[in-house]
Amino acid sequence: MTATDAHADHDPHHIGHRGAAGYHSMAVGHGEGGPASKRIIVGYGFWIFLLSDFVMFSAFFATYAVLKDRTAGGPGAHQLFNMTDIALETGALLLSSFTCGLMSLEMDRKRLWPTEAWMLVTGLLGFLFVFLEGREFAHLVSIGDGPQRSGFLTAFFTLVGCHGMHVSIGLLWLGTMMAQVYFKGFRQDIQFRVLCFSLFWHALDIIWVAIFTLVYLIGVHG
Amino acid sequence: MTDHHSEDIAHRVEGGDVAPGDVIHGEFTAGWRTYVLGLAIAIGLTIASFWVAQTHLIYGPAIDMALATLAVAQMGIHLIFFLHITTGPDNTNNVLALAFGILVVFLVIFGSIWIMIHMNQSMMPPTGMPAPQSGGM
Amino acid sequence: MKLLGKLDWSAIPFDQPIPLAAGALVIVVILGVVALIFAKGWAPYIWNEWICSVDHKRIGVMYCSLAMVMLVRGFIDALMMRTQQSVAFHSGGYLPPEHYDQIFSAHGTIMIFFVAMPFVIGLMNFVVPLQLGVRDVAFPTLNSVALWLTAAGVLLVNMSLVVGEFSRVGWLPYPPLSELTYSPGVGVDYYCWALEISGIGTLAGGINLVTTILKMRAPGLSYTRMPIFCWTALASNLMIIAAFPVLTATLAMLLLDRYLGFHFFTNTMGGNQMMFMNLIWIWGHPEVYILVLPAFGVYSEVVSTFSGKPLFGYRSMIVATMAICIISFLVWLHHFFTMGPGGDVNGVFGIASMIIAVPTGVKIFNWLFTMYGGTVRFRVPMLWSIAFMITFVIGGMTGVMLAIPPADFILHNNLFLVAHFHNVIIPGVLFAAFAGYVYWFPKAFGFKLDEGWGKAAFWFWVIGFYLAFMPLYVMGLEGMPRRMQSYDVPQWQPWAHVATVGALSIMCGIACMVIQLVVSIRNREQLRDDYGDPWDGRTLEWITPSPPPEFNFAVMPNVTGEEAYWGLKEAAREQQRITRPVPEYEDLEMPRNSPTGFVCAFFAVMMGFALIWHIWWLLVLGFIGAYATLVVFAWRDLHERIIPKEEVARIDLENRARRNLALQEGRV
Incomplete structure (x- = not known):
């Protein structure tokens, strides 16, 4: 040696x-x-968690790919989706990812109100996304094309719904962080948590790119 | 606490290790510029994706591949501009972990598809009739 | 809507004496222990120092204790199966089919998820930070959460003994049998929710250890200087991170089928049950290596220490470990060769399965060459290691036989397969757990385990193992399917008797281990490890006193080569005193203990129970409780407490004095 x-x-x-x-x-x-410093340890740990989350999504993606033609006589992808809503959802989530980035920049400067404001904008855009998705789901269920209809719809609702659930949990987390930043200020560990949140939020946007491409665009086209 | 923070900044500036999500040159305007640039490219790619899906200008069977390419590009843009994952030496662990994750994701998705296609083929009736599309009874 | 969902008095199996008596016994024992704790006034100590502890060493000890208790439970199931098959020729035996089915399902589930996993995770938790020369894992409170979520899974599985029933569909719930149509009871739900909850704990633990190993090592401890156990722990936890999410997703799909009428794996409406086999084994095969790699790490440490030599082929060991880490994600299909993916797919995965035997073979040779030319001391951990090497090679070779798809078509789902996987997992994981238990016990508690009883346990176990599982190969070749509650082929019965004798021998082995523990505690003064290095070790954990102080190291060791501790020890031996100068002690910040993990797990059990029995208000309550717990934790202002430098100096100087004395007396 x-x-x-x-x-x-x-x-x-x-x-x-x-x-x-x-x-x-x-x-x-x-x-x-x-x-390493605490910031790096926390960031890295959360990064690995995100990768494990990607792997979990990959199981749902794989299942969707396998079940997508098994419509059991029900509707297929190209008969169901409203592309305007999808475009709106995509825009809302992308913009929220951007405002989330601006939030972390303001947090680096330790400016309370701009940080809170960008958090709020991020949250509202996220909420808009969840709302639009919820409306789409409710519509599908109401016309009898709920997840119980076929293997394809089961896989679709689960994959997209799992992402939607992640966004919803993100909203709960974001709200908690807004309160925490307000009451506790920019304490170091709180900054780490906000850093983790922004990683989470950006990662969800990456998943959404895969979903709108595979499920909606390729689905509708194919 | 501020000591810790400045120590972290010092690590970043001196090319020490970085956490994912850390802007390497932690200045405000540079950071802002990164996000705006990332957003612009991402919007461009998104619009391109939606356009490709509807256009008749592209050879039909190639559209899926084009969409996949655009999606991969967009994911890369998100990783670089929003998550700040780069290939710098200080980012080695982050990138290695990402590579491992991507490997497993690919194995899960394409392995499953490959296996299930073959299984479905084996399930086909011996007469060579196509399997029912519905997958029902 | 009923207030208690599906739960009513019919859930308690009053008509089945065996589970009812067993459950009652367990409840009496637990109540007795709790009563004893309160009567003796130990409750505050147990609560503050153990249940709320975020110390990786205590968490490791608790993981291992959990595993050992569950080993007894899982073994009782095994003994019942063996005796059943012994007597069930031309008769129903003494276990009705629905009970027998629950027993083999519970045996597999418990042995993998609640014995092997916690044992291995416990050892990693205890040892890795010590070997890395650091004070704790990356996220100490998360570590506690992970432990208690595993315990929550254990509690749910054991609850099924008395309230309701356990799964009857095997250790992996293959659909469509596990779908609501064919398993309408709560058994599969118990199984799924227990594993979902403990799986989250396992994932959290994996993230924790990977971060610890990659980001928190003592100065100078570069990758090529890390002890091999840390390398195997790294590989194993990387695989946990990559594989467990797939398990979570797969069981979630099954649960959606069962609860909301989805069609993932159903027979009708476009479901595809083959996808379940595919997904569950994407997790399942890496799981095998998640268990076995840390075990290989234990053997590496033990063989090197008890041969008095550095590990032969250290670098090839690293390469082999990481190769297994990757290849293990490429072989999952060999668990369902016979389900019809066809010749080319089977061929690819069959070859990959044979290839993975190569790095494993490299490891075997490395251990052999480590022993070659060494001064081998046949202490109990070394005995387990040698038994492992011989036995595991047999199991590995039958594994390569099963990796040949045409042979697998004949041998799959019969007792040959059962014999094979017991033949790899018992020596591969359990023997390592026992070796690690004896090896690191003095580090954890300050005294060694009794050698004589340890050897007795070893011989009963090893002889019992061969008697119990070699006949299964024969029965398999004679065509006996697995999981038979009764049979009518006379040739099988003699072998079943031999296997039962083997199981009884293993029972004696377990009894010896219990006696060993009791005897050792009673004779702890004679068995005392007074300076912290009872086995002449080579890695950093042996530089600390036994048991190590809460902060592990008064000052972080500075590593200058492979086998960090050995070099220091050589120098110290030469001069008959510690050569490191007395450091400048500083105040140390250690994480404060927290009940977060325990309380979270409490609410997790509540949510799991609510989901199993469809008690929706309780589910909401549990969710709010868990969320509130996290918020309370997040609002905490003080995360750390200071250990003053005087205290650090006192502990460290005392340790140095003891070690210096031992050096002067030539005992080191």
């Missing part, structure tokens, strides 16, 4: 037996500098 350190010293691209000296990153948390 120590014998190879000497070589590694000279060659930064040396592969394999790297000792402390030759290691390419002095970043904390990579072993050299000891434990």
